[in-house]
Amino acid sequence: MSHSEQDAPILRTSTGRLGKMLIIIIGIQIVGGALFFTHYDFWNSYLPIAGKLQEQGEAKSAGQGTATGKEVDVPLKFVESPDFKNYGFNAPVGQTGANPEVDVTVGDKIVFDVTNGGKSFHAFAVTDSKTGPGPAIEGTTIGTADNPMKPGAEGKITFVPAKAGEYYYICAVPGHRELGMEGKIEVREAGSSSSTASSTATVAPTGNKVEFSLSFVMSTDFKDYAFNALTGQPGHNPDITVKSGDTVTIHVKNDSKSFHSFGVVTDPEDPNSVVWNAAYKSADNPMKPGETGDVTFVAGAPGTYHYICTVPGHADLGMNGKFIVQ
Amino acid sequence: MVLELQKPRPVWQIMFSTHHTDVGYLYTVTSLAFLFMGGVLALLIRTHLFFPGQGFIISDSVTFNRIFTVHGTTMLFLFALPFAAGIGNYLVPIMVRYKDMAYPKLNAVAFWMVPVGGALVWLGFSDTTWVAYAPYSVIRAPGPAADMWIFGLKILGVSSILSSINFIVTILKCKHPDLPLRRVPLFAWSMLTVSLMTVVAMPTFAAALVMMLTDRLGVSGFFNPSVGGDPIAYLHLFWFTFHPEVYIFLLPAIGMMYEIIPRFSRKPLFSQGSGVFAFVMLGLIGFASWGHHMYSTGMDFTTKTVFMIGTLAAVPASGMHVFNFLATMWGARIRFDAPMKFMVGGIALFFSAGAGGVLNTAMPLDFITHGTYWVVGHMHLFLTGTIAFGFVGMMYYIFPLFTGRMYSEKWASVQFILMMWGTVQVFFTQHILGLEGMARRIYDYPAEFTSWTQLNQIASVGAWILGASFVIFLAQLIYYSAKGKEANMNDPFNLGGKYYYPYQAKTPHHTGY
Numbered sequence: 001m002s003h004s005e006q007d008a009p010i011l012r013t014s015t016g017r018l019g020k021m022l023i024i025i026i027g028i029q030i031v032g033g034a035l036f037f038t039h040y041d042f043w044n045s046y047l048p049i050a051g052k053l054q055e056q057g058e059a060k061s062a063g064q065g066t067a068t069g070k071e072v073d074v075p076l077k078f079v080e081s082p083d084f085k086n087y088g089f090n091a092p093v094g095q096t097g098a099n100p101e102v103d104v105t106v107g108d109k110i111v112f113d114v115t116n117g118g119k120s121f122h123a124f125a126v127t128d129s130k131t132g133p134g135p136a137i138e139g140t141t142i143g144t145a146d147n148p149m150k151p152g153a154e155g156k157i158t159f160v161p162a163k164a165g166e167y168y169y170i171c172a173v174p175g176h177r178e179l180g181m182e183g184k185i186e187v188r189e190a191g192s193s194s195s196t197a198s199s200t201a202t203v204a205p206t207g208n209k210v211e212f213s214l215s216f217v218m219s220t221d222f223k224d225y226a227f228n229a230l231t232g233q234p235g236h237n238p239d240i241t242v243k244s245g246d247t248v249t250i251h252v253k254n255d256s257k258s259f260h261s262f263g264v265v266t267d268p269e270d271p272n273s274v275v276w277n278a279a280y281k282s283a284d285n286p287m288k289p290g291e292t293g294d295v296t297f298v299a300g301a302p303g304t305y306h307y308i309c310t311v312p313g314h315a316d317l318g319m320n321g322k323f324i325v326q
Numbered sequence: 327m328v329l330e331l332q333k334p335r336p337v338w339q340i341m342f343s344t345h346h347t348d349v350g351y352l353y354t355v356t357s358l359a360f361l362f363m364g365g366v367l368a369l370l371i372r373t374h375l376f377f378p379g380q381g382f383i384i385s386d387s388v389t390f391n392r393i394f395t396v397h398g399t400t401m402l403f404l405f406a407l408p409f410a411a412g413i414g415n416y417l418v419p420i421m422v423r424y425k426d427m428a429y430p431k432l433n434a435v436a437f438w439m440v441p442v443g444g445a446l447v448w449l450g451f452s453d454t455t456w457v458a459y460a461p462y463s464v465i466r467a468p469g470p471a472a473d474m475w476i477f478g479l480k481i482l483g484v485s486s487i488l489s490s491i492n493f494i495v496t497i498l499k500c501k502h503p504d505l506p507l508r509r510v511p512l513f514a515w516s517m518l519t520v521s522l523m524t525v526v527a528m529p530t531f532a533a534a535l536v537m538m539l540t541d542r543l544g545v546s547g548f549f550n551p552s553v554g555g556d557p558i559a560y561l562h563l564f565w566f567t568f569h570p571e572v573y574i575f576l577l578p579a580i581g582m583m584y585e586i587i588p589r590f591s592r593k594p595l596f597s598q599g600s601g602v603f604a605f606v607m608l609g610l611i612g613f614a615s616w617g618h619h620m621y622s623t624g625m626d627f628t629t630k631t632v633f634m635i636g637t638l639a640a641v642p643a644s645g646m647h648v649f650n651f652l653a654t655m656w657g658a659r660i661r662f663d664a665p666m667k668f669m670v671g672g673i674a675l676f677f678s679a680g681a682g683g684v685l686n687t688a689m690p691l692d693f694i695t696h697g698t699y700w701v702v703g704h705m706h707l708f709l710t711g712t713i714a715f716g717f718v719g720m721m722y723y724i725f726p727l728f729t730g731r732m733y734s735e736k737w738a739s740v741q742f743i744l745m746m747w748g749t750v751q752v753f754f755t756q757h758i759l760g761l762e763g764m765a766r767r768i769y770d771y772p773a774e775f776t777s778w779t780q781l782n783q784i785a786s787v788g789a790w791i792l793g794a795s796f797v798i799f800l801a802q803l804i805y806y807s808a809k810g811k812e813a814n815m816n817d818p819f820n821l822g823g824k825y826y827y828p829y830q831a832k833t834p835h836h837t838g839y
Contacts, residue, residue, distance in 0.1 A: 013728070013729040013730070013731065013807040013808060014808065015808040015809070017337060018804065018807055018808045020337045021337060021355065022804070024337070025355070025359050028441075029359075029363070032445060032448060032449060035449060036448070036449055036451065042470075043449065043450050043451055043470060043471040043474075044388070044392075044451075044453070044468040044471050045468065045469070045470075046468060046469050046470075047465075047466065047468060047469070048464065048465065048466075048467065048468075048469055048472065048473075048542035048543070048544075049542065049543050049544035050464055050465050050541055050542050050543070050544045050547075050550055050553075051465040051466055052544075053544045054465060054552050
């Protein structure tokens with residue numbers, strides 16, 4: 001049926017009906033908006049399970065080791081400055097006694113005796129992450145951000161570092177670490193010298209001079225990297241043994257087709273752990289193929305060190321030999 | 327036809343009706359509500375970027391990410407798709423001379439999925455970006471927002487598949503036996519093309535969403551690289567759906583131009599056949615170009631070349647449409663009422679946006695523009711400049727049929743001028759910003775880049791102008807549907823003769839094509 005034959009105009013909309021329609025639309029928007037804003041944090045509150053699984057995997061790789069060494073007691077207290085702008089352990093950050101550094105070797109058992117001496121909520125954790133509130137190493141938490149330690153609460157945990165490196169004890173409540181609740185745990189290899197302070201320190205030269213020659217070599221397929229000779233050939237990555245205080249000169253030659261740089265380090269995984277300035281060139285300014293150079297330094301405290309190529313990744317591929325100081 | 331009689335029905339009868347005009351009305355009103363909500367988010371984003379280093383409108387980058395994610399999702403899935411479906415619901419049964427859509431209840435179900443999907447998207451306010459690339463969306467995007475986004479999109483996808491099936495059956499099976507398919511008006515042809523495209527393209531994305539959900543639950547690892555999945559696989563699945571989707575957004579707007587331009591030119595369409603051919607060509611070619619979104623993911627040269635040629639193949643078909651419009655208008659006694667103004671503006675901006683698209687698909691240039699504001703400008707120039715212009719023009723055209731009243735021609739002209747001005751100022755500027763290296767989706771930019779600051783400020787002022795045009799649009803829609811002059815339903819635009827298509831549908835007038 002067509003309306004065109006009708007005389008009276010046909011109006012679909014009127015003020016009343018339009019008002020009802022607007023009330024419905026705006027009402028839905030108001031209800032939705034109220035739901036949305038009252039639950040604002042809820043909508044973005046948790047990681048997907050896939051992300052949580054991944055984080056657990058990462059946390060396990062930085063898990064605890066077995067206690068073999070001495071026990072170190074570390075009493076810590078959460079405190080805040082009166083204006084709540086500076087947070088810290090034992091004292092607000094910036095004041096003396098704040099965030100004491102813990103120096104241990106792998107296998108030492110660190111006992112943290114933690115008190116919440118502040119006025120707000122905190123949570124204790126040990127992490128190897130350089131920023132942010134975690135992830136915590138297994139079994140090192142007292143309270144969590146969701147269920148924190150109340151003022152006055154106490155707790156005790158033990159942490160046995162499994163490998164060398166830098167760890168941090170922090171407050172796991174988001175934001176508190178950035179306000180200052182962060183202390184360093186320096187963990188060194190048990191086999192190496194007992195403390196970084198002595199291994200990196202220079203030793204008075206005894207006047208005894210020794211010289212060595214090393215050349216960077218690589219297999220033609222670029223899969224095997226080494227010093228002097230490829231893996232399995234005689235003279236491959238020779239051990240260098242010197243006495244503490246010797247003035248050591250190493251003649252370095254780049255016999256390969258790629259760029260390299262030389263360094264003596266405490267940890268072959270970390271090209272930055274160079275000791276006694278015993279480095280020739282660096283990863284950002286390496287030796288070109290065919291280039292030669294000399295590096296002279298005084299060997300420091302006795303221990304086992306490594307001479308490596310300090311270009312990241314090259315030590316892993318085989319450019320890693322022992323440097324023993326007696 | 328308009329069902330309103332002397333005694334108006336209560337509102338709930340319209341809301342729970344299955345008649346195609348009522349469902350079309352609900353679709354249109356819902357999509358316009360979402361248009362204005364999405365527009366508010368767009369203005370927040372642009373105002374935030376007015377100065378570098380400001381944080382008082384949007385306080386942190388996560389909120390910023392959430393805002394542009396919901397803005398994009400809303401404009402594409404809650405405005406563009408439902409609006410086309412709404413106008414299609416209104417006009418397609420009339421155009422094929424059938425009493426209703428083929429499956430009226432299915433039609434109502436498809437509509438009622440839209441507000442549900444929209445509520446999920448808006449309540450969660452996910453921060454995955456509207457493309458939700460893995461691995462962020464799989465491993466890191468916080469729940470429940472991202473899960474709600476996935477379910478919301480799932481529901482919207484099913485809704486668009488259902489309404490597409492309905493359109494296909496209505497057009498192919500329910501059209502009047504006296505009406506040969508090649509004579510079906512081109513707006514119905516555009517709906518037929520996009521419906522077929524939706525049915526082919528959308529299941530891929532639906533599958534990708536399920537894979538993403540199970541990935542997030544940790545039971546599978548299709549896109550999760552930490553367990554051996556491939557994020558690039560998601561890109562392929564996503565763009566296999568969403569490059570054709572570009573045409574699914576665009577073709578209804580082109581169809582609306584085919585409806586309006588001959589009427590206001592008061593002249594038969596230049597060529598029905600070339601319009602049909604170009605629609606079908608675009609529908610096919612749309613599936614040959616998804617890889618151009620992924621040139622920088624490390625495809626080999628041959629694959630890239632294939633996708634480049636596939637993309638360029640869309641140019642002749644698009645050109646056929648433009649020449650068809652121009653030839654129709656050539657030598658005609660054109661009446662520049664609001665619908666016609668928007669169509670002509672839309673053609674001009676369609677040409678500009680298309681030219682930018684040709685530059686994008688040229689591989690060497692794509693590496694410069696990839697991931698910059700150039701892409702933002704290009705895509706918005708299409709979506710605002712062509713699609714929104716077509717839709718707004720259509721809204722003015724169909725306003726008398728919706729309400730029985732007339733809008734104000736003066737205010738519609740003001741809106742047209744502001745909208746044209748704003749669109750050009752925002753999106754052309756964003757192209758230049760992209761060439762100067764500003765990455766898309768960034769929360770802040772350095773104050774030292776003074777030219778970025780200047781260009782961002784030009785774009786933001788343009789956005790406010792565009793926003794003002796839409797405020798006028800909204801105010802007009804509300805005011806004139808209650809207080810507007812009664813329309814002469816036989817010829818509301820005073821075109822002379824029986825040109826007002828929707829109202830005259832029972833007396834087929836378009837045989838003059």
